[in-house]
Every structure is written in structure tokens, then in C-alpha cells.
Amino acid sequence: MSSGKILVAQGGGPTAVINQSLVGVVLEARRFRHVTRVYGALHGVRGIVNEDFVDLTQETSHNLELVAATPSSALGSTRDKPDEQYCERIFEVLRAHEIEHFFYIGGNDSSDTVRIVSQRARAAGYPLRCIHIPKTIDNDLVGNDHTPGFPSAARFVAQAFAGANLDNASLPGVYVGVVMGRHAGFLTAASALGKKFADDGPHLIYLPERVFELERFLADVKAMYEKHGRCVIAVSEGIHDASGEPIASLLAKEVERDAHGNVQLSGTGALADLLCDEIKDKLGIKRVRGDTFGYLQRSFIGCVSDVDQREAREVGEKAVQFAMWGDRDGSVAIKRTGFYSADYELLPLEAVAGKTRTMEDEFIAASGTDVTDAFRMYLRPLLGSGMPDAFRLRPAPVAKILNR
Amino acid sequence: MSSGKILVAQGGGPTAVINQSLVGVVLEARRFRHVTRVYGALHGVRGIVNEDFVDLTQETSHNLELVAATPSSALGSTRDKPDEQYCERIFEVLRAHEIEHFFYIGGNDSSDTVRIVSQRARAAGYPLRCIHIPKTIDNDLVGNDHTPGFPSAARFVAQAFAGANLDNASLPGVYVGVVMGRHAGFLTAASALGKKFADDGPHLIYLPERVFELERFLADVKAMYEKHGRCVIAVSEGIHDASGEPIASLLAKEVERDAHGNVQLSGTGALADLLCDEIKDKLGIKRVRGDTFGYLQRSFIGCVSDVDQREAREVGEKAVQFAMWGDRDGSVAIKRTGFYSADYELLPLEAVAGKTRTMEDEFIAASGTDVTDAFRMYLRPLLGSGMPDAFRLRPAPVAKILNR
Numbered sequence: 104m105s106s107g108k109i110l111v112a113q114g115g116g117p118t119a120v121i122n123q124s125l126v127g128v129v130l131e132a133r134r135f136r137h138v139t140r141v142y143g144a145l146h147g148v149r150g151i152v153n154e155d156f157v158d159l160t161q162e163t164s165h166n167l168e169l170v171a172a173t174p175s176s177a178l179g180s181t182r183d184k185p186d187e188q189y190c191e192r193i194f195e196v197l198r199a200h201e202i203e204h205f206f207y208i209g210g211n212d213s214s215d216t217v218r219i220v221s222q223r224a225r226a227a228g229y230p231l232r233c234i235h236i237p238k239t240i241d242n243d244l245v246g247n248d249h250t251p252g253f254p255s256a257a258r259f260v261a262q263a264f265a266g267a268n269l270d271n272a273s274l275p276g277v278y279v280g281v282v283m284g285r286h287a288g289f290l291t292a293a294s295a296l297g298k299k300f301a302d303d304g305p306h307l308i309y310l311p312e313r314v315f316e317l318e319r320f321l322a323d324v325k326a327m328y329e330k331h332g333r334c335v336i337a338v339s340e341g342i343h344d345a346s347g348e349p350i351a352s353l354l355a356k357e358v359e360r361d362a363h364g365n366v367q368l369s370g371t372g373a374l375a376d377l378l379c380d381e382i383k384d385k386l387g388i389k390r391v392r393g394d395t396f397g398y399l400q401r402s403f404i405g406c407v408s409d410v411d412q413r414e415a416r417e418v419g420e421k422a423v424q425f426a427m428w429g430d431r432d433g434s435v436a437i438k439r440t441g442f443y444s445a446d447y448e449l450l451p452l453e454a455v456a457g458k459t460r461t462m463e464d465e466f467i468a469a470s471g472t473d474v475t476d477a478f479r480m481y482l483r484p485l486l487g488s489g490m491p492d493a494f495r496l497r498p499a500p501v502a503k504i505l506n507r
Numbered sequence: 508m509s510s511g512k513i514l515v516a517q518g519g520g521p522t523a524v525i526n527q528s529l530v531g532v533v534l535e536a537r538r539f540r541h542v543t544r545v546y547g548a549l550h551g552v553r554g555i556v557n558e559d560f561v562d563l564t565q566e567t568s569h570n571l572e573l574v575a576a577t578p579s580s581a582l583g584s585t586r587d588k589p590d591e592q593y594c595e596r597i598f599e600v601l602r603a604h605e606i607e608h609f610f611y612i613g614g615n616d617s618s619d620t621v622r623i624v625s626q627r628a629r630a631a632g633y634p635l636r637c638i639h640i641p642k643t644i645d646n647d648l649v650g651n652d653h654t655p656g657f658p659s660a661a662r663f664v665a666q667a668f669a670g671a672n673l674d675n676a677s678l679p680g681v682y683v684g685v686v687m688g689r690h691a692g693f694l695t696a697a698s699a700l701g702k703k704f705a706d707d708g709p710h711l712i713y714l715p716e717r718v719f720e721l722e723r724f725l726a727d728v729k730a731m732y733e734k735h736g737r738c739v740i741a742v743s744e745g746i747h748d749a750s751g752e753p754i755a756s757l758l759a760k761e762v763e764r765d766a767h768g769n770v771q772l773s774g775t776g777a778l779a780d781l782l783c784d785e786i787k788d789k790l791g792i793k794r795v796r797g798d799t800f801g802y803l804q805r806s807f808i809g810c811v812s813d814v815d816q817r818e819a820r821e822v823g824e825k826a827v828q829f830a831m832w833g834d835r836d837g838s839v840a841i842k843r844t845g846f847y848s849a850d851y852e853l854l855p856l857e858a859v860a861g862k863t864r865t866m867e868d869e870f871i872a873a874s875g876t877d878v879t880d881a882f883r884m885y886l887r888p889l890l891g892s893g894m895p896d897a898f899r900l901r902p903a904p905v906a907k908i909l910n911r
Binding site: 161173262463 | 517520521546547550557558560561562566567570573574576577578579580581582583584585586599600603604666667669670671673674676677678682683701775776778779780783795796798799800801802803805806807808809810879894895896897898899900901902904905907908909910
């Protein structure tokens, strides 16, 4: 006799559309007659081991739709990275509650958790269907054309740079915008989509896929500043030297590491300030400003791609369909099938778990400080409809009288 | 014989709607039969002394409308603060080009420039009509209910905090968001409009209208963190100690001052980082993150209040009408006439020029770390239509089995 119980949880950094996936799971699961309960775990895997569950079967469809359109993780999230022992506790709780389907929405760390729990259940002979649902603004999951959450964050970054470029054109100087992305430069590269006219910024883009050399950087900035009388620069927080040491951590007083051993890169303006100081000191440019986009780029309410919303909903729905109609665990992935359309497939957990995708070489210009048209074609449809546009006055100069 | 020549320029920091005012001037001026030319000066007063003019009479209405909807200053701006000699040069250029009407869109420094040029023209017996058109995200012009540009920036700040609060609820810790505003806390206070539920952030708001004491701040944060298990804090970049020394400049390695003698507060993450370090060190809280909203809050493309757009357009239109139908120089001001409606009046330049409005006491809660309902009523209609909203799952707890 089947219990008909399902559990869903959200892990890792929140996104603008992660609740779409949650609601996709809940509403789709409630359509299956044998499903008796849809539980949500509060704060990801931590909520599972603590048995902090809420019954989503008792939530209205109407409120679920409103929550779906709300950014960040409605169930709460966690940065815990379960080891084998932690996964054992997860499994014991799932078994105690007779959970038959486990859906975990998250990035590559989360997919690794799903992989271990899936293995553990199989070893114990307990019938548990485990599905990982992709989510990350970093766009760094392998096997996916792109990941839900990335398009909306990319839209924020593109809009931010479109505006920063206009601001910088109005009051010329050097502007450095630091964007999230530890290993993958996709989000930083999205800054290029804020560019419309040939002389618009960002004029330089620094990605973690290329080694960052300070001398080269200063020479690039100098050249652009001389050409345009100003310079807008997009920098990934993950830029590093040839040895792989993050530029951000080279200057941090006290390096903070999370449970995954990662250095804290976000939530500090240190990298932008360092780069601005170098430009002021070495190039003698007076007006140099740095912004660190920080949490705004993943949390800002009111900047979302409708394509991203739709797909985030669908990966949740498809996860349930794969679980109900298929016979294996896996990770839902987005495949591009047209310009633009997408379909979904279920990849083996081993193909995704713990792996990191970085920007393909074909997306990075030979200069190393720009993107290619292939990247623009890749990203543009994902940003969705209604992208704001910038317009200029056309020149009609007036003859000088006093300064002739 | 009248030349029928008009000059318009934009000064100070760009806003999301300053081009609405520009286009309001241009389109309204072109309706008057005796107007032969509408010139725009590039980069504010600097463009005037350099005679860098463009002829806006040769721009299509259609493109002007597109430019109106584009943020930042389409003519370019400047931080130059003209002294008497600089104003003399402005006046000489205006006279050489037979300019009869001078419209300058800007903040209180710009209004002071208009005041000096107006005096100079009168002293020389040259018939020049000088009108200042209000603009500033700081909302610090006296005699105005509010200033164009502020509502859109306030909307950005409110949306940013609504999102940051959701993010912080998902991954609890302390979040510090630093908002622009050297002397006036209006924009920082707008963070309160991102709050929906009683336990939402921002839990603490620090304004330049109140003396900032680090010990008191740490005690406030500790209390909120103990109450909510997290704490979202809005801080004005202009917070200062009892002697008036900005907290930001107390730690800056090298203090940068602009032509107005103002310390650089924006374009650096130093203040947020300092406050985060204090919270980590003194309170022992591990997850502490700081964001500095920087230029995003005034330049972000795609976050604008429709009320702000409309009013920014109207102050431009009214400036021309006051100039054409009235007989005195002045500064256009917004008056509130209903909940919500506005009208416009022309104040004497002396009433506005060089003065700074700060937040009225009735808008600041007795605690000094929150706003009042009077402020919420004041600001809410200005944010415009279509404000995004945040929704939550309603609790339906599940009984524990293993951890009973």
C-alpha cells in the first residue's frame, strides 16, 4: 500500500523564480489521485533532519500562484552541504514519514545531496524516487542549456549595466560593477546585453574563465578611457590570478569560508573598492566609482524574465511527471529546441551532481574582455519580453560664437 | 525684436525621469509660435561656457518621447558648481547667443546657479528669464512636497529591500543595505515601504537626521537578531557621529572631495563593510552581508514610478508656461493637493537655492530607527502603480515522528 506522500525542499541561494518550481511540483503532484500529502521541508535539508515540515496540501491554489510570483525561497533555504552521515539522517526521516518521492530544488551541491540520498535508499531497499530540480543564477549546471533563475538575474544585470552606462555617459569617469559568479562568468557576461550603441558600456568584461592580470587590466582601462573619455567595466566576483587565487581574497582582512570551503565573495564591496583604488592610483583618473551588485541581483523584486518564470514552473511540473511516469531517479534539465523554445529531459544524477559548467570558449571574445555574438544570441531570448530600451538625442550641433 | 531662443540644461546626478523634464520643456516650448530655437547645453553649465549646444528644434517629437522614457541625463550632466566668475561666463554666452529663456533642471546647487545668473542678467539690464526645474533623488529641496526623481529612486529602494528581506528570511543572518542620501534620509526611509508583514525587514533604519552611535547600533541589531533570528538594516550613506563627521569618512583611507567640498560617499562599499565587520566582531554573528546600492538606485533602467514620470514631465511643461505667461524668474515646485494629486507653483529662486530640506520629525519614529505612518502615507502614492507584492505560504505544520 502506497503512502502517497511527497516531499519538496529548496536549497542554496534564492532566485527570482525558485518558487515557480516549488509551486510547479505542488500543483502538479496534487493532480495525481494517489498523492495524499505534499510536504515542504523548511530550510532545505536542515528542515528534513529536523522534521520541520509544512503540509502544502492544505494551501490554496490561489495563494500558491501568488507565492510562485514572489522571489526567494518560500520554504527557506540552507547552505548545509550534507556528508554521508547527514544524508543517512535525511534518509531516516524520509523513511519514518513514509515519503515516496523526494524533490530537491537547487544547484550542483543540492544535486549531489539528491544523488547520495538516492544511493542510500537503493542500498536500503527502500522505494524512494529522488528528483533534482535545477536552480542557480550562476548557470553552472552541466547538461543544461541554462538553469532557472539565471535568466532573471541576467536580466537584472543587463538592466543595471544599461542604466550604469547611461549614468556614466552623463557624468563621465570609470565605473566598475562587480557581479556574482564564483567559477562561471555567465552572469557577468550578461552585462553585454545592456549595450545598445557601439560606444556604450560595458566596454570591458572580466570573467573567471580567464586569468586576471592587474597590469593588463589597467592597460585595458587606460585604452578605453582614452578612446571614449569614460569606461564602464563588468567584473566577476570570481576573477583570480594565474594560481587560481581569487583577487577578492588577496586583499580580504579575514577570509570567511562557508561549509563548502568557499571563500565569501558576495556581501562585501572589497573587490570593487580595490580595483577602483588601483585605477585612481595607477592611471590618475579622478572620477572612479565601484558598485557591487550583491544580493540585489538575485533578490530584487520586480525584475524577472517571463521566459524564466515559465521554465522554472515547468521544471517543477516535469519533475513530478518524470517521477510518476518514469522509473528512475535523476536531474531535470533544460534543452533548447528552437529560437526560442525549450524542452525537458531527465539526466542521471551522476551526470550533474557536484559538476561545474563554465562559459564555453565560443561565448568569449578572443580579447578575453568581451562576449561573442554567439553568446548574445544564446542569452537574448532568455531575458524575456518587455526589456527596457535606451534612446539618445540625435546630434544637431549649434555653431559657436564666442569660442569660434 | 525677440530672438525666440531658449536654452535648457541638466545638472547634478541623473535620475530615472530627468529626461521627462527635458522633453517637457522642449515640447511645450515648441508650441509657442514666437519660439524659434530650443537649444540644449551638453553637460550642464560646463556646456554653456564651452558653447556645446545642440538644436533640439531639429529633433522629432517621436524620438523625444523615447528619450523621455530613458533614464539618466540625455544632454549629459556636470558636477561643476559655478562661482560668481563662472556665472559671468555663463551669462556672456547666453547673451552672445541671444538666449531669452534659460531652464536649468537640477538640485539645490543648480538652483543656486540659476539664482546667480538671474541676478547677473538683471544687473546688466539683459532680458533673460531664468527658471529652475527641480530634480533630485535625495528629495532635499525646500518648498517642494517632493522632487522629481525621488519617487522612482524610492521605488527602487523599496523593491530592493522587499527582495533583500525575502532573501534574508530564506537564509537568515544580518543584512546591511547602504542607501544614498548625504543629509536627507528620505531615500533610506523608503526602505520601509518594502515591508509587508510585521516581522519583515527592514527591522532597523538609520537616517542622517539622527546621530549615529555605534554602541547603540550594535545593541539594536543584537535585540532584533534575538527577536527574529535575523535582521535587515537600512543605512543612509550620510550617517554621522555627534560631531557631524560621516561614519564613512572616519575609515576612508583617502577622502575624495568634489568641487562642492563634499566627501565621496557613493561608489564605495566601505561603509557597509565597516558596519558588517563591527557586527561580526562585536556580536559574534557569522552570516553578515552588506550591499551598497550605489548607482543602481538612481540609474537602473526599468524601475520607475509612473507618478514620477508624469510629474517630471509636468514640471518641465509648467516651467515653460511660467516663463511665457509670468513675469518673474523662479523655481518650479510641487504642491500636494489631494491623496493623491499635485499642482505646481513658481517659488522665488532665493527660497530654494542652496537650501537643504531634511526629513521632518513627524516622519521619523520616536525610536529613531523607523518611520511613522505619516511617512508611509506620504510616500506610498508617489511610488506609482504596479508595485510588486510578496506573498507567503500559510503555516500548516506536520507532526514530528523522530524528533518528538
